[in-house]
Amino acid sequence: xxxxxxxxxxxxxxxxxxxxxxxxxxxxxxxxxxxxxxxxxxxxxxxxxxxxxxxxxxxxxxxxxxxxxxxxxxxxxxxxxxxxxxxxxxxxxxxxxxxxxxxxxxxxxxxxxxxxxxxxxxxxxxxxxxxxxxxxxxxxxxxxxxxxxxxxxxxxxxxxxxxxxxxxxxxxxxxxxxxxxxxxxxxxxxxxx
Amino acid sequence: xxxxxxxxxxxxxxxxxxxxxxxxxxxxxxxxxxxxxxxxxxxxxxxxxxxxxxxxxxxxxxxxxxxxxxxxxxxxxxxxxxxxxxxxxxxxxxxxxxxxxxxxxxxxxxxxxxxxxxxxxxxxxxxxxxxxxxxxxxxxxxxxxxxxxxxxxxxxxxxxxxxxxx
Amino acid sequence: xxxxxxxxxxxxxxxxxxxxxxxxxxxxxxxxxxxxxxxxxxxxxxxxxxxxxxxxxxxxxxxxxxxxxxxxxxxxxxxxxxxxxxxxxxxxxxxxxxxxxxxxxxxxxxxxxxxxxxxxxxxxxxxxxxxxxxxxxxxxxxxxxxxxxxxxxxxxxxxxxxxxxxxxxxxxxxxxxxxxxxxxxxxxxxxxxxxxxxxxxxxx
Numbered sequence: 001x002x003x004x005x006x007x008x009x010x011x012x013x014x015x016x017x018x019x020x021x022x023x024x025x026x027x028x029x030x031x032x033x034x035x036x037x038x039x040x041x042x043x044x045x046x047x048x049x050x051x052x053x054x055x056x057x058x059x060x061x062x063x064x065x066x067x068x069x070x071x072x073x074x075x076x077x078x079x080x081x082x083x084x085x086x087x088x089x090x091x092x093x094x095x096x097x098x099x100x101x102x103x104x105x106x107x108x109x110x111x112x113x114x115x116x117x118x119x120x121x122x123x124x125x126x127x128x129x130x131x132x133x134x135x136x137x138x139x140x141x142x143x144x145x146x147x148x149x150x151x152x153x154x155x156x157x158x159x160x161x162x163x164x165x166x167x168x169x170x171x172x173x174x175x176x177x178x179x180x181x182x183x184x185x186x187x188x189x190x191x192x193x
Numbered sequence: 194x195x196x197x198x199x200x201x202x203x204x205x206x207x208x209x210x211x212x213x214x215x216x217x218x219x220x221x222x223x224x225x226x227x228x229x230x231x232x233x234x235x236x237x238x239x240x241x242x243x244x245x246x247x248x249x250x251x252x253x254x255x256x257x258x259x260x261x262x263x264x265x266x267x268x269x270x271x272x273x274x275x276x277x278x279x280x281x282x283x284x285x286x287x288x289x290x291x292x293x294x295x296x297x298x299x300x301x302x303x304x305x306x307x308x309x310x311x312x313x314x315x316x317x318x319x320x321x322x323x324x325x326x327x328x329x330x331x332x333x334x335x336x337x338x339x340x341x342x343x344x345x346x347x348x349x350x351x352x353x354x355x356x357x358x359x
Numbered sequence: 360x361x362x363x364x365x366x367x368x369x370x371x372x373x374x375x376x377x378x379x380x381x382x383x384x385x386x387x388x389x390x391x392x393x394x395x396x397x398x399x400x401x402x403x404x405x406x407x408x409x410x411x412x413x414x415x416x417x418x419x420x421x422x423x424x425x426x427x428x429x430x431x432x433x434x435x436x437x438x439x440x441x442x443x444x445x446x447x448x449x450x451x452x453x454x455x456x457x458x459x460x461x462x463x464x465x466x467x468x469x470x471x472x473x474x475x476x477x478x479x480x481x482x483x484x485x486x487x488x489x490x491x492x493x494x495x496x497x498x499x500x501x502x503x504x505x506x507x508x509x510x511x512x513x514x515x516x517x518x519x520x521x522x523x524x525x526x527x528x529x530x531x532x533x534x535x536x537x538x539x540x541x542x543x544x545x546x547x548x549x550x551x552x553x554x555x556x557x558x559x560x561x562x563x
Contacts, residue, residue, distance in 0.1 A: 024269020034203025063208020095317030096342025106306020130307015168382025175375025
């Protein structure tokens with residue numbers, strides 16, 4: 001297994017840090033190209049008018065997921081060495097809800113707000129400031145929610161381990177569901193316009 | 194002004210970037226973590242490291258070298274967005290909003306939305322980039338919980354925010 | 360555009376279904392179960408002693424007991440860690456990591472946490488610090504020992520002296536753990552704390 005390059009020693013700490021802005025640049029580029037730097041476009045998803053967000057997000061997820069699976073299968077990438085975010089069921093459910101509400105209100109998420117701000121959108125800058133404020137509020141109130149924050153931890157738990165079925169099976173289900181979703185999304189958009 | 198790319202192509206592009214991230218640095222992308230670092234750094238410099246706003250962050254247990262990586266990455270995101278917008282002729286200073294409200298209300302809503310997202314992203318240890326995209330592609334349970342919760346809430350509350358966007 | 364979209368969609372579906380068909384490997388936690396059952400998850404104190412003496416590069420021994428217990432007595436070259444750190448703290452990935460605690464419980468939990476984090480070269484002492492004390496630091500020979508047991512004891516004595524411990528011969532059979540040299544888990548009635556306290560009184 002030659003990858004992840006940072007874990008197999010091919011790339012050191014400096015290489016890892018250098019990769020950050022490069023990867024970020026490409027990410028920001030594609031976000032803007034896809035139109036995700038525009039709040040009305042992003043918010044349009046919630047009214048079934050413009051399902052660009054769904055299409056971009058899930059084709060990205062699908063590409064990365066399938067790519068990771070097959071690279072691992074052919075021994076190029078060792079998935080066990082890739083950092084998986086840890087699961088905290090309740091905080092992530094509640095946090096997700098809060099985030100969704102904020103996303104609806106602001107029309108931009110953390111990454112896309114930077115893209116919008118970079119293109120001169122003042123609403124993008126407002127979202128950025130709001131997020132900094134939100135984080136600051138959270139830190140100030142941390143002691144009161146510290147216990148909830150750390151609750152229901154499952155560690156780095158994957159759907160594979162949790163359901164006890166093979167990784168390939170989970171990948172297949174998600175892939176089929178996403179493609180079906182794309183078909184439905186196209187249908188919805190067509191009937192609307 | 195150029196037209197936007199086909200969303201699927203943009204998505205595949207992002208997916209390949211994410212995959213490259215797994216391959217090169219053994220982790221995915223993110224955004225909210227960088228905001229967390231910046232907020233903490235700002236409060237630390239203003240009121241010292243023992244202020245209530247930074248102390249819990251520092252004791253968080255999640256203070257890891259990954260967070261500096263995210264700041265650099267977010268700088269990249271901003272530059273990438275800038276470059277793409279510039280080359281496509283989409284640079285302009287304005288307030289993007291729905292047809293039914295004025296700029297002031299939009300800015301206020303954007304700021305408030307940001308606050309909710311800041312809170313939500315801290316609780317969830319990530320946002321649509323870090324949890325939904327990165328964690329989702331890696332089949333993390335918590336990430337999928339986040340995806341469902343985030344979008345379900347958005348869709349459920351959408352009627353209440355109609356004035357903002359339609 | 361629509362044709363390209365169709366092709367992309369079909370390709371994604373094919374890659375997805377192909378994944379399900381190709382992947383017969385069990386989930387990581389099943390692999391963990393298999394390893395546990397095939398006894399690859401733990402290491403004996405004697406093996407550990409040999410590796411310490413051989414100055415194996417990258418060997419990391421982590422003590423998961425309380426800091427006070429660690430400072431009172433620990434396996435030579437071990438460092439202290441908490442169960443919480445096992446879930447978060449990054450450790451060097453090259454080299455063997457060995458975990459131990461008071462008995463096998465915490466170290467087994469920690470082993471599982473680390474395995475699920477992707478660490479491969481990781482094992483633990485099944486009987487914890489007690490195994491080290493009773494088999495390496497203070498190996499015991501029963502008064503009515505067999506020839507094979509005497510041979511094993513000789514080997515253990517060399518380790519014991521290397522680490523500054525005291526081998527005990529002519530010990531009543533009841534104070535020698537059953538299956539002592541075969542590595543099976545069987546404790547005597549001598550609890551860890553007493554054994555450790557005896558060491559302290561001797562002024563180590």
